[in-house]
Amino acid sequence: MLWVLIALVAIVLLAIGGIVIYAQLNTADPQPVALAAMESTEAVEVSDGEWLVFWPKQNAPDTGFIFYPGGLVDPRAYAPQAQDIAAEGYAVVIVPMPLNLAVLGSNKAGDVIAAYPEIENWAIGGHSLGGTMAARYAHQNPGNVNGLALWASYPADGNDLRQSNLHVTSIYGTRDGLVTLENIEASRSLLPANTNFVAIEGGNHAQFGWYGPQSGDLPATISHPDQHAQTVAVTVALLGIVQEKS
Numbered sequence: 001m002l003w004v005l006i007a008l009v010a011i012v013l014l015a016i017g018g019i020v021i022y023a024q025l026n027t028a029d030p031q032p033v034a035l036a037a038m039e040s041t042e043a044v045e046v047s048d049g050e051w052l053v054f055w056p057k058q059n060a061p062d063t064g065f066i067f068y069p070g071g072l073v074d075p076r077a078y079a080p081q082a083q084d085i086a087a088e089g090y091a092v093v094i095v096p097m098p099l100n101l102a103v104l105g106s107n108k109a110g111d112v113i114a115a116y117p118e119i120e121n122w123a124i125g126g127h128s129l130g131g132t133m134a135a136r137y138a139h140q141n142p143g144n145v146n147g148l149a150l151w152a153s154y155p156a157d158g159n160d161l162r163q164s165n166l167h168v169t170s171i172y173g174t175r176d177g178l179v180t181l182e183n184i185e186a187s188r189s190l191l192p193a194n195t196n197f198v199a200i201e202g203g204n205h206a207q208f209g210w211y212g213p214q215s216g217d218l219p220a221t222i223s224h225p226d227q228h229a230q231t232v233a234v235t236v237a238l239l240g241i242v243q244e245k246s
Helices: 002-026 032-036 075-086 109-115 129-140 181-190 224-245
Strands: 044-048 052-056 063-068 091-094 121-127 147-151 167-173 196-200
Touching: 032 075, 044 075, 052 075, 063 075, 063 109, 063 129, 063 224, 075 091, 075 224, 109 121, 109 129, 121 129, 121 224, 129 147, 147 224, 167 181, 167 224, 196 224
Parallel strands: 063 091, 063 121, 121 147, 147 167, 167 196
Antiparallel strands: 044 052, 052 091
């Protein structure tokens, strides 16, 4: 019996080790423009600790944006967007995830909210799997956040947000090979009736971050900076609504 138990423990440990190695080998690295955005500027103070925090220097923010990265993507790949959003006066916190999989840390937003009591209004969002887990957090913790920004993402079937008071924006690329237009259309039945759906014409999946091409994606027909700018502008608009109406 003891040998059976030892064998089972060994199998579990090997499986866990295999998952860890797979995640490490398959995580998309940030591009140089993303690493450059990890440096503080005249407008934004950047700190890299438990979370990646982008804090406006000019005025104390009262509204913040918690961001969950896409699956198997280094969180620093979203630093350029965080920089630009923070430069508009909003605190931005990118949350690194265990094994770079937000499904293993969907409740981490609660720790962020507790750490910054000076932030009166919170929105949450994420890219792809990160957005799905952000929606899960919003569903499971009503009242903790007032806004939800989905970047090439949609809620899981069990996370019905139709009756919530959330301000929601769903941003998607028309050339996304991973989250299709059919996926986006199907998500309407899980989101509030006044959800703002924004199509980025020619945008694809990978250009929501700065980590390079992604297997299964379609080629974008707009530039990466163009998709970046549109994503930031729409997200900033959502944060303005959260700030005004909360």
